[in-house]
Amino acid sequence: MELDFSSQAHYFLALLPEIILTVFGMIVLVTGVWKKEGEGQAEPGSLGALALVGILLAAGANGWLYGVVQTGGDGMVVIDRFRLFANWIYLLAGALCVLISLAYLTRQRIQAGETYALMLFAVMGMMVMSGTQNLIVIFLGLEVMSISVYALAAMNRRDRKSAEAGLKYFLLGAFSTGFFLYGIALTYGATGTTDIALIAEAIRTGSAAGPLLAFGIAFLAIGFGFKVAAVPFHMWTPDVYEGAPAPVTAFMATGVKAAAFLAFLRVFMVAFPQVPEDWFPIFWWLAAITMVAANLIALVQSNVKRMLAYSSIAHGGYLIVGVVAANQMASGAMLFYLLIYTLMNIGAFAVVISVAYQGEDRLQIEDYAGFGWQQPLLGVFLTVFLLSLAGFPGTGGFIGKIFLLQGAVDANLWTLAIVLVMATLVSYWYYLRVAWYMWMQEAPDPDSHAAVLTPLSMRVALFGAAGLVLFLGIFPSAFGFLDFVQSSVDSLFGVAAAVVQVVP
Numbered sequence: 001m002e003l004d005f006s007s008q009a010h011y012f013l014a015l016l017p018e019i020i021l022t023v024f025g026m027i028v029l030v031t032g033v034w035k036k037e038g039e040g041q042a043e044p045g046s047l048g049a050l051a052l053v054g055i056l057l058a059a060g061a062n063g064w065l066y067g068v069v070q071t072g073g074d075g076m077v078v079i080d081r082f083r084l085f086a087n088w089i090y091l092l093a094g095a096l097c098v099l100i101s102l103a104y105l106t107r108q109r110i111q112a113g114e115t116y117a118l119m120l121f122a123v124m125g126m127m128v129m130s131g132t133q134n135l136i137v138i139f140l141g142l143e144v145m146s147i148s149v150y151a152l153a154a155m156n157r158r159d160r161k162s163a164e165a166g167l168k169y170f171l172l173g174a175f176s177t178g179f180f181l182y183g184i185a186l187t188y189g190a191t192g193t194t195d196i197a198l199i200a201e202a203i204r205t206g207s208a209a210g211p212l213l214a215f216g217i218a219f220l221a222i223g224f225g226f227k228v229a230a231v232p233f234h235m236w237t238p239d240v241y242e243g244a245p246a247p248v249t250a251f252m253a254t255g256v257k258a259a260a261f262l263a264f265l266r267v268f269m270v271a272f273p274q275v276p277e278d279w280f281p282i283f284w285w286l287a288a289i290t291m292v293a294a295n296l297i298a299l300v301q302s303n304v305k306r307m308l309a310y311s312s313i314a315h316g317g318y319l320i321v322g323v324v325a326a327n328q329m330a331s332g333a334m335l336f337y338l339l340i341y342t343l344m345n346i347g348a349f350a351v352v353i354s355v356a357y358q359g360e361d362r363l364q365i366e367d368y369a370g371f372g373w374q375q376p377l378l379g380v381f382l383t384v385f386l387l388s389l390a391g392f393p394g395t396g397g398f399i400g401k402i403f404l405l406q407g408a409v410d411a412n413l414w415t416l417a418i419v420l421v422m423a424t425l426v427s428y429w430y431y432l433r434v435a436w437y438m439w440m441q442e443a444p445d446p447d448s449h450a451a452v453l454t455p456l457s458m459r460v461a462l463f464g465a466a467g468l469v470l471f472l473g474i475f476p477s478a479f480g481f482l483d484f485v486q487s488s489v490d491s492l493f494g495v496a497a498a499v500v501q502v503v504p
Contacts, residue, residue, distance in 0.1 A: 011077060013068070014065070014068070014077045014079055015077060016061040016064070016065070017058040017059075017061040017062045017065070017127060018058075018124045018127050018128060018131075020054060020057050020058040020061055021054055021055070021058050021120045021121070021123055021124040021127070022120075022121070022124055023054075024050065024051065024053070024054025024055075024057070024058075024120055025054070025116075025117045025118075025120035025121045025124070026117070027050065027054075028047055028050050028051050028054070028116045028117045028120065029113055029114065029117035030113075031046075031047060031050065031113060032047055032111060032112060032113010032116075032117070033113055033114075043106075043112070044101075044102050044105040044106050044112035045102055045457075047112045047113050048098050048099075048101070048102050048112065048116060048457070050116075051094075051098050051116040051117075051119065051120060052095060052098055052099075054120055055091050055094050055095045055098070055120070055123070058087075058123075059088075059091050062084055062087045062088065062091065065084055066081075066084060076132050076133065076134040076137050076195075077131060077132055077137075078131055078132060078133050080491035080492065081487055081488040081490075081491040082130070082262075082266070082488050082489065082491050082492040083127075083130055083131040084488070085335055085484075085485065085488035086126075086127075086130040086131070086258070086259075086262045086335075087127050087130075087131070088339075089255075089258045089262075089335075089338055089342055090123045090126040090127055090255050090258065090259065091123065092339070092342055092343075093123070093251060093254045093255035093258065093342050093346065094119055094120065094122075094123040094251070094255065096250075096342070096343075096346045096347075096350075096461050096464075096465065097247050097248075097250055097251040097254075097255075097346060098116060098119065099457040099458060099460060099461040100247055100250065100346065100349065100350040100353060100457070100458050100461050101115070101245075101247035102455060102457050102458075103358045103455045103457075103458065104245065104246065104247055104353055104358045104359070105247075107357075107358040107359060107453075108156055108245065108358070108359060109158070110155055110156055110245065111155070114151075114155065115152065115155055115248075118148040118149075118151055118152050118155075119148070119152070119251060121144060121148045122144070122145045122148035122149055122152070122251070122255065122256075123255065124144065125141045125142065125143070125145030125146075125148065125259075126141070126145050126255055126256070126258070126259035127141070128140065128141030128144065129141035129142055129145065129259050129260075129262070129263040130259060130262040130263050130266060133195060133196045133197055133266070133270065134194050134195050134196070135184045135187065135188075135194040135195075135196065135267070136184065136194050138263050138267070139180065139181060139184060141259075141263075142177070142180070142227070142263070143177070145256065145259060146173050146177070146227075149169070149248075149251075149252055149256055150166055150169055150170045150173060151166065152244070152245075152248045152251070152252075153165045153166040153169050153240055153243070153244040153245075153248055153252070154166020154167065154244075155244075155245055155248065156245050159243075159245075159360065161243035161360075162244060162245060163243075164239070164243050165240040165241075165242070165243030165244045166243075166244070168236055168239055168240055168243075169236055169240045169244075172226070172235070172236045173226070173236075176222065176223055176225075176226035176227070176233070177223065179219045179222040179223045179226075180219065180220060180222070180223025180224070181223075182219050183215075183216050183217070183218070183219030183220035183221075183222070183223055184216070184220070185216075186212055186213070186215050186216030186219060187199060187213065187217070187220065187271075188216075189209070189212050189216070190202075190208045190209040190210075190212035190213035190216055191203070191207070191208045191209075191213065192207075196266065196267055196270045196271035197270060197271075199271040199272075200270060200271050200272070200273065200274065203271075203272070203274050203275055204274055213275065213278065214275075214278045217272060217275070217278045217279050218278075218279075218282065220267065221279060221282050221283070221286075224260055224263070224264045224267075225286060227256065227257075227259075227260035228257055228260045228261055228264065228316045228319070228320070229257070229312060229313045229316050230286045230287075230290045230313070230316055230317065231286070231289045231290040231293045231294060231313065231317070232289070234290070234294070234313045237309050237310075237312065237313055238306050238309045238310065240252070240309075241253065241305055241306065241308065241309035241312070242305045242306050242309065242363075245360075246305070246349055246352060246353045246356065246360065247349070247353065249305060249308075249309075249349060250345065250346045250349035250350070253308070253309075253312045253345050253349070254341065254342040254345050254346055255342070257312065257315075257338075257341075258338045258341075258342060261316075261319055261323075261334065261338060262334075262335075262338070264323060265322075265323060265331060265334060265492070266492060268323060268326075269326065269331065269492060269493065270492070273326065276326065280324065280326075283320055283323050283324045284324050284413075284416065286317075286320055287317050287318075287320035287321045287323075287324055287416055287419075288317075288415075288416060288419050289317075290313060290314065290316055290317030290320060291314055291317035291318060291321075291419055291420060291423040292317075292419065292423060293313075294310045294311075294313035294314035294316075294317060295310070295314045295423045295426045295427050295430075296426065297310050298310035298311055298314065298427070298430045299426070299429060299430050301430065302364055302365055302366075303363050303364060303365075304352055304363050304364070304365060304368075305352065305363055307365070307430055307434075308345070308348065308349070308352075311389060311427070311430075311431075312345070314423065314427060315337075315341055315389075317423070318337070318401065318404055318420055318423075318424075319337060319338070319404075321404055321407075321408050321413070321416050321417075321420055322334040322404055322407055324408075324411070324413060324416065325407040325408050325410065325411035325413055327407055327410055327411055328486070328489050328490065328493050329403070329406055329407040329410050330403075330404065330406075330407025330408065330411065331407070331489045331492065331493070332403065332407075332482075332485050332486050332488075332489040333400060333403030333404045333406070333407050334404070335485050335488060335489060336399070336400050336403055336472075336476070336482075336485050337397075337400035337401070337403070337404060340388065340396035340397055340399070340400050340469060340472060341397070341400070343396065343465040343468050343469050344384075344385045344388040344389055344395075344396065344397060344465065344469050345385075345389070346461070346465060347381060347382075347384075347385040347461070347462055347465035347466060347469070348382060348385040348386065348389065350381075350458055350461055350462055350465075351381055351385070351462070353458075354375075354378055354452050354453065354454050354458065355367060355368065355371060355378075355452065357452065357453060358453050365433065365434055365437055366437065368434055368437040368438050368441075369437050369438075369441035369442065369443050369444065370438070370441060370442050370443025370444075371437075371438045371443070372435075372438035372439040373439070373443070374443060374446075374452075375452050378452065378454060378462075379438050379439065381462050382434070382435075382438065383435050383438070383439075384466050384469060384470065385465070385466070385469065386431040386432070387431070387435075388469045388473065389427075389431055390424070390427050390428050390431040390432070391424045391427075394470070394473050394474060395469055395470065395473035396468070396469045396470070396472040396473040396476070397469070397473070398473060399472065399473055399476045401420070401424060404420065405417050405420060405421070408420065
């Protein structure tokens with residue numbers, strides 16, 4: 001099917017997944033507040049099921065777009081395989097976070113309607129961010145996602161840490177948004193457009209104002225650096241991850257990070273590939289400092305959520321290596337890694353939620369003593385996720401890091417590749433420390449983990465996430481998956497190549 005973008009009506013079809021999520025977000029929100037408190041409010045289970053239906057329908061619409069061809073000129077919305085693969089990651093993150101949050105919301109008495117509606121709106125904003133070639137629309141998607149996540153971080157009104165997390169995230173997020181918007185303004189001033197393909201053409205033809213463009217790129221890098229929690233823009237991450245409700249933390253650590261990186265990749269691979277001298281040194285040092293600092297700080301963390309926060313920062317450093325490499329191998333590795341990272345990180349947080357009795361109480365590493373023997377299935381799941389986060393052979397995390405290293409080597413980034421390997425070796429200590437407590441330490445009380453609650457929805461999420469992490473770690477090319485990933489990256493680089501070949 002062809003969509004003629006000279007017709008405004010066709011934009012609605014191109015945005016069908018986003019429209020479905022928006023509609024279901026409003027339905028979930030209205031359903032959640034339909035009855036007054038004390039008169040049988042809608043249960044989290046029914047609202048979660050409604051949110052999952054919206055995600056499944058959006059997934060169906062996303063699959064339908066694979067058969068659509070964009071014609072009739074350039075539009076702000078892009079229909080390419082890169083956008084569609086990115087959407088699968090966001091939808092997966094949203095679905096898994098809904099599944100692991102049902103019992104948590106019930107136990108913590110958090111409004112499920114508001115929570116799931118905001119999750120759907122946030123996923124919609126993520127889709128907009130990576131599905132456009134216009135900086136202004138990227139900014140709009142960023143704000144929809146960010147405002148939703150600000151509210152989600154402060155959703156537990158009975159917890160002062162949650163309110164603090166939401167406020168910190170909002171204040172620092174607003175500050176970084178100013179940098180990002182100023183970067184857009186400077187880029188527009190230098191090139192006369194906010195369309196990333198036309199920005200690349202202006203740079204190629206020499207019509208862009210060099211000094212102004214360099215400042216614009218620097219401010220855009222700061223804005224993206226905050227969202228991906230790169231050092232030194234990471235200050236908000238540990239406190240916000242610790243204070244936010246655990247399912248929200250899992251959502252922030254995966255979906256938000258993936259959206260920022262994929263929008264990051266589209267902007268810099270399409271708009272600025274011809275001026276690497278303006279951004280290459282910035283990202284090189286960001287990658288190196290982030291990998292080293294985050295892993296070293298994670299070594300001394302005793303709180304599991306804070307440890308996973310610094311782990312998330314470190315993984316952001318690994319992914320920035322893919323941006324620095326700026327080749328198809330590294331970009332494909334980023335897509336693969338973000339998918340695996342979503343699975344293993346949400347899976348790890350699901351077990352953390354279970355250990356904490358669907359709350360925020362038992363979050364010290366010492367609380368995991370003997371957990372593996374008292375809850376062997378959950379112990380095995382958490383071990384698999386920790387090994388994958390560490391990059392242990394036989395897991396998807398290992399394959400993702402191998403691909404990132406290959407992309408770095410292809411770009412002759414030998415120093416960054418060595419830093420990545422050494423940082424990974426350092427991370428083994430704090431990941432395996434949790435596993436050591438689970439399997440090698442005795443529980444202080446024979447019944448210390450007897451009250452662990454793992455509902456059916458969470459077990460489904462854990463089995464699915466662990467199964468995919470192991471399957472893609474052993475058979476990454478099964479069913480043509482790697483070819484599928486590579487074709488998604490080729491569509492992005494095809495746009496960049498076409499821009500470079502434009503005849504003035």
